[in-house]
Amino acid sequence: MSPLAVLCVLCGLFQAPALSEVGTRGCKPRKSVPFDNGSIKLFREKGVWDYSTMLLREDLGLLFLGGREAVFVLDIRDISSKKTQVYWQVTDEKQIECTYKGKNAETECRNYIRVLHKVDDDRMYVCGTNAFSPTCGHMTYAKGRLTLEETLEEGKGKCPFDPVQRHSSIMIDGDLYSATSMNFLGSEPVVLRSSLIAIRTEFKSTWLNEPVFVHMDLVRESEGSSEGDDDKVYMFFSENAVEYDFPNKLMVSRVAARLQGGLGWSADTAEEPSLPYMIQDVFLLQHSDWRKSIFYAVFTPQSGSADLSAVCAYSVTAIGDVFSKGRYKTPVTVETSHVKWVMYSGELPVPRPGACINNAARKQGIKYSLDLPDKTLQFVRDRPLMDEAVQPLNGGPQLLKRGPMFTRIAVDRVTALDGHSYDVMFIGTENGFVQKAVNYDGEMFIIEEVQLLQHPEPIKTLRLSAVTGQLYAGSETAAVQMALSDCGRYSSCLDCVLARDPYCAWQPTAALCTAVSSTHNSNRTLIQSLIDGNASLCPSSEGVSPESYTLIPGNNIRLQCQPDSNLAEVRWFFNDQPLRPSDAKYFLYGEGIMILNASAADSGLYVCQAVERVKGRQYPRTLAAYQLQPGEGDPELPPTETPSTEAPPTKSTTETPSTTPKLLDVGPTFLALSSNEHGKLIAMQVSVALLSLLLVALLTWNVFQGNLPFLGCYGARPQTSSGPGQTQSSPPNFNSRQVPFQAKVSAERKLLVTPSNCNTSNNHFSEELTSNHNLPPGAVSSLDVFKYINDESEI
Ligand SMILES: *[C@@H]1O[C@H](CO)[C@@H](O)[C@H](O)[C@H]1NC(C)=O
Numbered sequence: 001m002s003p004l005a006v007l008c009v010l011c012g013l014f015q016a017p018a019l020s021e022v023g024t025r026g027c028k029p030r031k032s033v034p035f036d037n038g039s040i041k042l043f044r045e046k047g048v049w050d051y052s053t054m055l056l057r058e059d060l061g062l063l064f065l066g067g068r069e070a071v072f073v074l075d076i077r078d079i080s081s082k083k084t085q086v087y088w089q090v091t092d093e094k095q096i097e098c099t100y101k102g103k104n105a106e107t108e109c110r111n112y113i114r115v116l117h118k119v120d121d122d123r124m125y126v127c128g129t130n131a132f133s134p135t136c137g138h139m140t141y142a143k144g145r146l147t148l149e150e151t152l153e154e155g156k157g158k159c160p161f162d163p164v165q166r167h168s169s170i171m172i173d174g175d176l177y178s179a180t181s182m183n184f185l186g187s188e189p190v191v192l193r194s195s196l197i198a199i200r201t202e203f204k205s206t207w208l209n210e211p212v213f214v215h216m217d218l219v220r221e222s223e224g225s226s227e228g229d230d231d232k233v234y235m236f237f238s239e240n241a242v243e244y245d246f247p248n249k250l251m252v253s254r255v256a257a258r259l260q261g262g263l264g265w266s267a268d269t270a271e272e273p274s275l276p277y278m279i280q281d282v283f284l285l286q287h288s289d290w291r292k293s294i295f296y297a298v299f300t301p302q303s304g305s306a307d308l309s310a311v312c313a314y315s316v317t318a319i320g321d322v323f324s325k326g327r328y329k330t331p332v333t334v335e336t337s338h339v340k341w342v343m344y345s346g347e348l349p350v351p352r353p354g355a356c357i358n359n360a361a362r363k364q365g366i367k368y369s370l371d372l373p374d375k376t377l378q379f380v381r382d383r384p385l386m387d388e389a390v391q392p393l394n395g396g397p398q399l400l401k402r403g404p405m406f407t408r409i410a411v412d413r414v415t416a417l418d419g420h421s422y423d424v425m426f427i428g429t430e431n432g433f434v435q436k437a438v439n440y441d442g443e444m445f446i447i448e449e450v451q452l453l454q455h456p457e458p459i460k461t462l463r464l465s466a467v468t469g470q471l472y473a474g475s476e477t478a479a480v481q482m483a484l485s486d487c488g489r490y491s492s493c494l495d496c497v498l499a500r501d502p503y504c505a506w507q508p509t510a511a512l513c514t515a516v517s518s519t520h521n522s523n524r525t526l527i528q529s530l531i532d533g534n535a536s537l538c539p540s541s542e543g544v545s546p547e548s549y550t551l552i553p554g555n556n557i558r559l560q561c562q563p564d565s566n567l568a569e570v571r572w573f574f575n576d577q578p579l580r581p582s583d584a585k586y587f588l589y590g591e592g593i594m595i596l597n598a599s600a601a602d603s604g605l606y607v608c609q610a611v612e613r614v615k616g617r618q619y620p621r622t623l624a625a626y627q628l629q630p631g632e633g634d635p636e637l638p639p640t641e642t643p644s645t646e647a648p649p650t651k652s653t654t655e656t657p658s659t660t661p662k663l664l665d666v667g668p669t670f671l672a673l674s675s676n677e678h679g680k681l682i683a684m685q686v687s688v689a690l691l692s693l694l695l696v697a698l699l700t701w702n703v704f705q706g707n708l709p710f711l712g713c714y715g716a717r718p719q720t721s722s723g724p725g726q727t728q729s730s731p732p733n734f735n736s737r738q739v740p741f742q743a744k745v746s747a748e749r750k751l752l753v754t755p756s757n758c759n760t761s762n763n764h765f766s767e768e769l770t771s772n773h774n775l776p777p778g779a780v781s782s783l784d785v786f787k788y789i790n791d792e793s794e795i
């Protein structure tokens with residue numbers, strides 16, 4: 001870290017240009033686990049909705065679950081077991097008052113629990129929307145009872161008014177950091193630090209432009225730091241980008257950081273400027289050495305046309321490096337009102353903006369942001385953008401998937417048999433599934449998808465407990481718990497090894513797929529191959545003895561064969577000859593094959609084989625075999641074996657064959673044999689800027705020329721894939737497609753805020769604001785911003 005600077009005004013550009021091929025394989029989960037199968041446990045209570053606020057207390061073995069007008073205490077090992085609860089309902093007066101303001105009495109004018117944090121061993125801090133009148137208080141859990149303490153307090157700025165508005169908060173050493181909206185309309189964003197002991201509000205900010213707050217987390221950067229770095233609170237959000245010269249409303253994703261120790265606020269902003277991508281959730285994968293901690297973030301397109309979600313990972317140190325060492329951009333006026341940003345090559349002030357207060361800075365007498373010389377502050381205000389880009393880990397997304405949008409993420413780091421650690425991502429989707437995925441050296445692999453909710457609805461909360469090995473998910477209608485791994489789901493050695501699940505390995509002696517952790521000592525005998533997916537050590541599977549049936553001419557005959565992997569290709573053999581699905585006589589569908597209008601010539605041996613391909617190797621496995629013996633077409637001739645109900649291979653109907661064969665059971669589920677989903681390229685860029693929160697102001701925007709190249713989501717941008725007939729994109733030229741997205745930095749500082757600052761440096765901003773048709777009524781104008789800061793920022 002370079003010396004100096006209290007305000008970490010770090011700006012940078014995050015880029016995730018990575019595009020890798022999203023083939024059908026890379027996107028398709030290997031297994032699909034339907035609802036209610038496996039080890040899912042569910043909690044819901046009649047009349048209660050919105051199970052979206054969770055506080056895991058592994059120390060107490062409890063999960064505190066906040067819903068609508070209730071907080072439940074559940075057993076962390078089995079959340080269907082409820083210990084106790086507290087109801088916290090709105091009063092009739094509040095509800096009526098709320099409906100007078102035009103809100104819905106039954107949905108909006110209720111008390112939605114939104115904040116639930118541990119204060120000390122048996123106390124928690126809790127806030128609810130309370131019919132658009134946010135209110136906070138303490139809860140005590142003692143002797144198996146949960147109580148809401150009587151003294152309640154104003155929750156404005158800590159908890160949203162509107163239950164559907166996103167917000168974020170975190171409790172650190174007795175201080176509540178919250179990012180939410182301050183007013184009824186939800187138009188006045190605020191980032192607040194409130195001490196619960198001494199009632200004191202340290203910081204408010206209005207440099208945000210219609211932000212959607214996503215996540216806050218703490219990185220203990222002071223630990224083991226020889227340079228005396230401060231802890232930092234990172235805040236992730238997206239907001240309306242006024243800095244781009246773009247005709248429509250454009251949201252960008254950012255990360256901001258605040259120095260935890262001193263007075264200085266600073267914020268790095270990670271932007272994800274590509275048009276369609278917005279940050280949805282963030283998970284901090286903590287490492288005992290904070291430098292190895294990683295932020296995992298979920299992005300989804302902001303336009304409805306694309307359906308590709310992404311996960312990117314950013315290392316904490318990579319961000320810091322850009323902030324402390326990156327170069328700046330400076331604005332140049334091109335036409336009278338047109339501003340272009342170019343790299344700044346002039347002198348940097350001392351202390352350098354963008355570095356944090358550390359020991360070297362302290363030696364120079366700089367302890368707080370306020371001590372920074374005006375020269376540094378002014379520099380930041382004029383040139384808030386960094387020129388450099390920060391790469392996400394591996395230079396690209398960890399995962400890309402088409403289909404239902406990702407909503408939430410949690411990540412677990414697992415030590416596998418090979419002694420290496422793998423980050424297993426659990427990603428909630430908008431239709432109630434969790435995708436369990438790993439990135440193996442750049443290869444995206446979805447181990448399985450688990451349907452957690454019976455009906456499609458978004459996963460709103462995910463919590464992961466490595467202690468219990470469980471994942472907890474919350475939604476509108478229920479809270480659900482699933483095990484991080486269920487090795488018993490893998491039924492054979494091939495299934496177990498090809499699953500490439502870091503939690504599981506095959507134990508040949510017991511012929512079982514077992515959890516790796518429970519068998520640490522005897523790993524020599526276990527089979528696991530994560531990176532290679534090499535299952536050649538698996539004992540060769542035994543043959544399958546054929547079931548025999550009588551063939552009745554003229555019938556349609558259904559033979560079942562369902563592979564246990566979505567990645568396996570099913571092959572049928574008839575009398576040892578490969579059977580061609582292209583033959584009109586056969587219908588290949590999800591659960592087997594149908595022989596249409598069978599004749600005596602169709603009698604013989606049918607064998608079904610599933611072939612899974614991993615890295616060019618093939619692993620065939622025989623799943624079923626059927627021997628069809630010619631019959632007379634006489635319905636009274638019984639089959640040689642009674643067909644089981646599960647696999648009725650013959651349809652003994654007395655009808656004469658109609659002219660069109662019946663496809664009664666086939667339905668729309670024909671196996672797609674080939675896929676057009678060849679790889680497409682996606683470029684994703686995320687830029688980062690640091691907003692100094694102590695400083696106040698929106699200084700910049702930038703203009704960029706031409707189209708917003710973005711990230712491309714394939715399918716969303718015609719120029720990246722030239723047409724439906726052309727499925728293979730040309731090799732990605734990432735550099736040429738990288739847009740110089742600049743990060744916006746707001747330099748905010750009470751002392752510097754004067755009306756003249758506002759008028760001189762923010763002309764464009766206010767014009768832009770007022771000319772923006774999309775601004776909702778009540779959105780802050782730049783003048784409001786400054787007035788607000790002058791009035792309310794206190795230190
Ligand atoms: C799994 O699903 C099947 C069929 O839907 C059902 O019979 C079985 O009981 C389920 N297993 C569990 C553990 O829920």
Ligand SMILES: *[C@@H]1O[C@H](CO)[C@@H](O)[C@H](O)[C@H]1NC(C)=O
Nearest residue numbers: 416417418419520523524525
């Ligand atoms: C067994 O596990 C240990 C540590 O977990 C590892 O060092 C060793 O290489 C493993 N042995 C085999 C054969 O994988």
Ligand SMILES: *[C@@H]1O[C@H](CO)[C@@H](O)[C@H](O)[C@H]1NC(C)=O
Nearest residue numbers: 529532534535536537615617
């Ligand atoms: C797969 O594993 C076997 C046994 O360890 C080894 O002999 C073989 O070379 C491996 N194949 C590949 C392609 O790595």
Ligand SMILES: *[C@@H]1O[C@H](CO)[C@@H](O)[C@H](O)[C@H]1NC(C)=O
Nearest residue numbers: 554597599657658659660661
């Ligand atoms: C069924 O097969 C028989 C003989 O192979 C043929 O005469 C008949 O037309 C076929 N029916 C249909 C609907 O194709």
